Amino acid sequence: MSFFTEPNRVRAKEIVARYPRPKSAILPLAHLAQDQDGWLSAAAMDEIAELTEVTAAEVQGTCSFYTMLKRRPCGKLVVSVCTNVTCLVTGGPEILEHLEEHYATDPEVTVEEVECLAACGGAPSMQVNYEFHEKLTAETAQGIVDEYRTGSRKARTISGSVVQP
């Protein structure tokens, strides 16, 4: 029983073929696994190891380095709030605190503090599943997350891919 669905196995093999060495495909395949499953499980990493012709330990070694790869189940919405310096002096920490508190018991929403998102011109900023939102207050930020929560805004996957219709 393979981890990837049949269409995703086909995609995975196309991705591996882009590179002179299969191991290069670890990150794109990890993103693909997250698109499919909502996180990066051990079963997913085992199959990535098979597809990239390395050991599962090597895949885990690589994947554990990167913050976008979630090796534990998380919410369907990953809310990334920047608190680096420009956001620090324009209200980022207050937004983070409000969202963390508001969604503390909501299993669908994972709020995380992140480093500079390259949106300092519109600070304070956040991403929801890697969609940018800028010039926020605690209230507008919560409003945006709620719109994703109820489906009135369409969210990307937790790896930031557009959901295929």
Next chain:
Amino acid sequence: MIDQELRIVTKRLHERPDDSWTIDGALASGAYETLRAVLAKGDPADVQEQVKASGLRGRGGANFATGQKWSFLPADLFPRYLVVNGDEGEPSTFKDRMLVERDPHQLIEGIIVSAFAIQCNKAFVYLRGEFALGYDRLTRAIDDARAKGFLGENILGSGFDLELVVHRGAGAYICGEETALIESLEGERGMPRLKPPFPAIAGLYAKPTVVNNVETLSTVPHIVKMGGAAYAEIGVNKSTGTRVVAISGHVKKPGNYEIEFGCTFRDVIYGFAGGIRDGHELKFFLPGGASFQWLTDRDEHLDAIYDIDFVQQNLGTTLGSGAVMVFDDSTDPLLVAWRLAKFYAHESCGKCTPCREGTGWIEKVLYRMSHGFGRPEDLDLLISVGAGISPNVATAPFTQTTLCPLGPSVVSPIASLDKYFREEIAERLSADAGARA
């Protein structure tokens, strides 16, 4: 006061705000015409000569001459790779994200022209993982460019082939360092390599590799079109051309401005960015991203010429990634230094001991200093720990005990605190200590 942009790489995205990223919008505003001309002429050495003559220096942060970087490739050694550094993560820098999201065809044209110049047939764009919209638009643009015959085999009948792959990162600042980027692209943890060998000799898959920044390559078609000598006329001294300067913080008009080298920091902050928000005065600013030393409201800083070498030789800092972060008199410099240290501690890859250990301890000390728990000797303690990572603290981050400049960069805020805020900090630390006694 200078406040007018000179738009070269940001021209299309401003002129066509609704469709600059589409193939139709790009073609209607001259995209790929330079590529056609270059392939029709069929002379890679000429493209290299134009880029050399232009004086173009890398826009990622190191300001190294692009033409010279290309010339380090060993002759007749193939395959070779062109890797595009789109892993923009330097705090306060947001220019490459704009160039990828809003003008991907300009970047693709730059990649093809540059790949032709260095005779490489496979190129990779390493794009920061968080740039989801940028990824959508860039991959779409590549598909459209391929459909028009600008990518793939026998491009426009010239006999030149190029495959272009977009590779998404997954959240690691260190992958913006070129050897860490190569490691990451090979499927490894993003840890910098010992140099030499430099990537030009043994880079991606141990093959000769050129790593260039997004803005650098986006500029190449314009240089080839106008001629290297004409481009070198723009700017000042050895800082030729324009720079997309990302201005943020306590200014009235934060944003990206394409600025001709040669104005002053006063023009950047008070001209382009409209000055400090009402009711406040400038306190200090970071002239080149988070990794380099700060400047203040002194006239000698504000009137300094926006010129890579002038700033480096006279002010002990650099223009780095082209980002200017501005802080007014409401800002606590210790809090900013602490948050920067927290960033470096989080992003340290852990390979070199001075950085792995030093960034963490510096963050802890700066935390207590900025949160009312400081001790009078703390600034000297920071300098002592910092010297373990960047031995000549006063010139940080330009000396290093580490493989890459990440660790030494945490010492830049410390050197800046020491230079400009020592008295303010000393008073505050003794007051905090007194309040606890």
